[in-house]
Amino acid sequence: MLEKVLMKGNEAIGEAAIAAGCRYYFGYPITPQSELIEYMAKRLPEVGGMFLQAESEVAAINMVYGAAGAGARVMTSSSSPGVSLKQEGISYIAAGELPCVIVNIMRGGPGLGGIQPGQADYFQATKGGGHGDYHCIVIAPNSVQEMADLTALAFNLADRYRNPVMILGDGALGQMMEPVNFDSCKAMLTDKPWATTGMGTRDKPNSINTLQLQPEKLEEVNVHLQAKYALLQTQETRSEAIWTDDAELLVVAYGISSRIALSAVKRARDQGMKVGLFRPITLWPFPKSELADAVKMASAVLVVELSSGQMIEDVNLAIRCSKQVYFQGRTGGMMMKSSDIYDQILQIIAPQGGN
Amino acid sequence: MSNKVFARPRALTDVATHYCPGCQHGIVHRLVAEVIDELDIQRKTIGVVPVGCSVLADQYFNVDCQQAAHGRAPAVATGIKRVHPDKVVFTYQGDGDIAAIGTAEIVHAAARGEKITTIFVNNAIYGMTGGQMAPTTLANQITATTPKGRQEDSAGSPIQLSEMLATLRGAKYIERVSVNSPAQMAKAKAAIKKAFETQLSGAGFAMVEVLATCPTNWGKTPVEATRWLNENMLPQFPLGVYKNANEV
Numbered sequence: 366m367l368e369k370v371l372m373k374g375n376e377a378i379g380e381a382a383i384a385a386g387c388r389y390y391f392g393y394p395i396t397p398q399s400e401l402i403e404y405m406a407k408r409l410p411e412v413g414g415m416f417l418q419a420e421s422e423v424a425a426i427n428m429v430y431g432a433a434g435a436g437a438r439v440m441t442s443s444s445s446p447g448v449s450l451k452q453e454g455i456s457y458i459a460a461g462e463l464p465c466v467i468v469n470i471m472r473g474g475p476g477l478g479g480i481q482p483g484q485a486d487y488f489q490a491t492k493g494g495g496h497g498d499y500h501c502i503v504i505a506p507n508s509v510q511e512m513a514d515l516t517a518l519a520f521n522l523a524d525r526y527r528n529p530v531m532i533l534g535d536g537a538l539g540q541m542m543e544p545v546n547f548d549s550c551k552a553m554l555t556d557k558p559w560a561t562t563g564m565g566t567r568d569k570p571n572s573i574n575t576l577q578l579q580p581e582k583l584e585e586v587n588v589h590l591q592a593k594y595a596l597l598q599t600q601e602t603r604s605e606a607i608w609t610d611d612a613e614l615l616v617v618a619y620g621i622s623s624r625i626a627l628s629a630v631k632r633a634r635d636q637g638m639k640v641g642l643f644r645p646i647t648l649w650p651f652p653k654s655e656l657a658d659a660v661k662m663a664s665a666v667l668v669v670e671l672s673s674g675q676m677i678e679d680v681n682l683a684i685r686c687s688k689q690v691y692f693q694g695r696t697g698g699m700m701m702k703s704s705d706i707y708d709q710i711l712q713i714i715a716p717q718g719g720n
Numbered sequence: 721m722s723n724k725v726f727a728r729p730r731a732l733t734d735v736a737t738h739y740c741p742g743c744q745h746g747i748v749h750r751l752v753a754e755v756i757d758e759l760d761i762q763r764k765t766i767g768v769v770p771v772g773c774s775v776l777a778d779q780y781f782n783v784d785c786q787q788a789a790h791g792r793a794p795a796v797a798t799g800i801k802r803v804h805p806d807k808v809v810f811t812y813q814g815d816g817d818i819a820a821i822g823t824a825e826i827v828h829a830a831a832r833g834e835k836i837t838t839i840f841v842n843n844a845i846y847g848m849t850g851g852q853m854a855p856t857t858l859a860n861q862i863t864a865t866t867p868k869g870r871q872e873d874s875a876g877s878p879i880q881l882s883e884m885l886a887t888l889r890g891a892k893y894i895e896r897v898s899v900n901s902p903a904q905m906a907k908a909k910a911a912i913k914k915a916f917e918t919q920l921s922g923a924g925f926a927m928v929e930v931l932a933t934c935p936t937n938w939g940k941t942p943v944e945a946t947r948w949l950n951e952n953m954l955p956q957f958p959l960g961v962y963k964n965a966n967e968v
């Protein structure tokens with residue numbers, strides 16, 4: 366039975382996490398993700414789990430470090446300013462190779478910014494965010510159903526690769542209600558012989574320590590991490606391509622922007638224009654070769670983001686600046702309309718279309 | 721048959737530590753390890769070591785350990801303890817770690833009555849980074865960042881963490897000790913034992929603040945350092961039990 370229930374995106378993440386075996390949550394309230402922390406406060410005790418409201422995002426992410434190191438499936442969530450505070454902890458978690466899921470329901474920034482949706486934390490999420498050479502796996506859903514499915518995937522990837530996974534959503538996705546089911550949210554549990562659970566019958570203690578004072582040793586750690594990241598690049602990119610086969614203009618957008626872009630692309634197709642949509646689902650690893658394939662027939666690319674232009678840099682790199690790349694962005698919590706995107710499509714296509 | 725009267729506790733590994741001569745971190749490690757042995761909890765104990773001179777203590781304690789970011793040990797310990805409520809979790813922290821960068825984490829762990837044990841080594845200075853002012857540096861004490869002595873009107877006054885935490889209901893056992901003499905060491909060990917027993921009984925948060933020497937960064941010999949501690953630190957940081965909710 367694929368029975369669907371109507372839920373907010375924030376709540377769907379919570380329910381999917383529980384379905385995926387997450388029993389520990391540490392967080393600090395912030396709009397527009399508060400439905401998620403409230404959902405976990407109510408739901409986790411019902412399934413024998415543990416919820417804790419931390420004194421800050423700094424504390425929350427370090428509680429996640431402790432719980433993940435102790436072998437648990439664990440999650441934290443926040444929105445932009447709070448995620449900035451988590452960056453120190455995320456760097457330690459990446460260095461310690463501790464599996465966990467971190468949710469960022471982005472809002473407009475910088476500074477305290479606003480509480481309306483934004484996508485301006487792309488750089489922070491995909492390029493490291495904290496200190497050192499590391500990456501989170503970054504996943505960007507664009508519907509409530511995907512918030513559920515990709516949350517379950519996030520836990521499984523985190524355990525498989527011993528790496529933090531970030532779900533990068535935004536205030537619109539977090540707050541919108543759509544029908545969703547949790548049928549595909551399954552826990553694929555792995556053994557964690559490295560976890561600090563108390564020695565028990567082990568003959569040697571386990572230790573999680575990210576200090577490496579010998580440069581040779583620290584370089585080895587980095588080489589090991591980079592090998593994992595290279596594997597992720599080849600194994601775990603995800604994307605969606607719609608009408609890209611013959612597209613002369615390729616629109617590239619993720620998350621909520623991809624929803625707005627899709628309706629503009631549909632309208633253009635209805636008008637006979639050869640426009641396609643490419644949607645990265647993993648923002649890191651970025652689906653470079655998939656995008657390079659999708660862009661082959663196109664003569665131009667239009668990147669749409671709720672920022673001043675961040676993912677556009679990865680788009681340019683993936684296509685090696687081989688096409689003309691246009692940009693449409695809004696900031697501060699403002700959203701572009703699908704008609705704005707349609708108008709820009711027209712402007713780009715019309716001179717080439719020769720009408 | 722000979723009887724062994726002095727041996728390495730099982731909860732300590734058989735390696736030489738990196739601590740300076742006369743540093744009291746080693747004594748505190750030993751007392752913690754003896755208590756772990758006596759309570760027979762080595763196989764169910766998880767330690768959280770700080771950023772500070774004791775950052776490598778996971779190599780010295782023969783128990784599972786996590787090393788925390790600077791100041792975050794109580795949050796890390798909270799995460800571990802919530803996952804394994806039947807295990808014993810302790811943090812080991814210096815004064816900069818616990819009373820400057822990590823003040824929020826320790827205060828809230830205590831306020832929540834987190835069932836962990838904290839060993840706080842107060843040497844009134846930043847050891848690892850080379851002798852800068854700590855939150856527990858005494859008024860007028862000369863450090864690398866208070867070359868004319870700590871001026872209270874601009875650099876603040878020493879934080880008395882034991883007194884502060886004792887005001888919180890979640891804190892069930894708080895004692896300040898020193899390890900400057902065999903008698904003091906015996907008292908310190910008894911305090912550490914009580915702090916672990918407080919956790920084992922499920923009562924709540926417990927902390928032992930250990931006043932300790934840092935001869936290297938105080939610019940003193942080990943013997944001078946113990947004298948300096950007695951003369952200067954004891955008046956600012958009186959020894960004693962600040963909270964014993966087990967008795968009430």
Ligand SMILES: Cc1ncc(C[n+]2csc(CCOP(=O)(O)OP(=O)(O)O)c2C)c(N)n1
Pocket residue numbers: 771772773774790813814815816817818841843845846847848849854
């Ligand atoms: C975020 C961060 N800030 C600063 C440091 C540098 N640092 C390392 S140890 C330390 C102070 C340690 O002093 P204390 O906690 O008193 O421990 P001790 O070394 O005296 O035992 C500092 C400031 C760091 N590692 N991380």
Ligand code: SF4
Pocket residue numbers: 738739740742743744745773843847848933934935936937
């Ligand atoms: S610097 Fe001070 S605290 Fe650090 S090991 Fe040396 S004496 Fe001990």
